[in-house]
Amino acid sequence: MIQAQFDRLKNNEIISIEISGHAESGPYGQDVVCAAVSALSIGTINSIIEIAGLSPSIIIDEEEGGYLSMKLPDGQSEKQSHTAQILLESLLLSLKSVQEESPDYIKIKQKNYNNGGAF
Numbered sequence: 799m800i801q802a803q804f805d806r807l808k809n810n811e812i813i814s815i816e817i818s819g820h821a822e823s824g825p826y827g828q829d830v831v832c833a834a835v836s837a838l839s840i841g842t843i844n845s846i847i848e849i850a851g852l853s854p855s856i857i858i859d860e861e862e863g864g865y866l867s868m869k870l871p872d873g874q875s876e877k878q879s880h881t882a883q884i885l886l887e888s889l890l891l892s893l894k895s896v897q898e899e900s901p902d903y904i905k906i907k908q909k910n911y912n913n914g915g916a917f
Contacts, residue, residue: 800835800904802893804886808912811879812886814869815839821903831903834896842889843868850874850881 800821805814817839821831843866846852852871859865870882890906897904 799902800831802835802904802906804890804906804908806908806910808910810910811883812870812890813911814867815886815889816868817866818864820864821900823900823903831896831900835893835904838889838892838896839866842885845885846870846882850878850885852878852882 800817800819803816804812805816807813817835821829821835823829823831843854843856846854846868852874854871855867855869857865857867874882890908893904893906897906
């Protein structure tokens with residue numbers, strides 16, 4: 799099962815995401831849930847880099863796959879932050895749609911940090 803976690807600050811802004819696991823909803827190369835989650839998450843991160851102009855911290859398990867972590871950088875302008883939040887909320891909405899269609903293969907969790915964001 800794919801686990802997706804969205805971490806939010808006290809002001810409700812998404813500061814990081816972590817996606818791990820494998821859907822195993824079909825044979826390797828034909829797993830549409832995994833393909834959807836991968837395309838959505840990588841597309842969002844690419845958009846954060848290109849459209850918002852940010853350089854997030856990214857960790858990917860390139861050997862075994864099944865792991866992606868992204869944390870937004872400190873010191874964002876208001877415009878960069880606003881753009882990144884739209885993109886991340888869109889990712890969350892899209893992943894929720896995948897979860898509704900395939901609830902046995904993906905679980906989404908949101909975690910709130912009420913202390914202002916210290917991880």
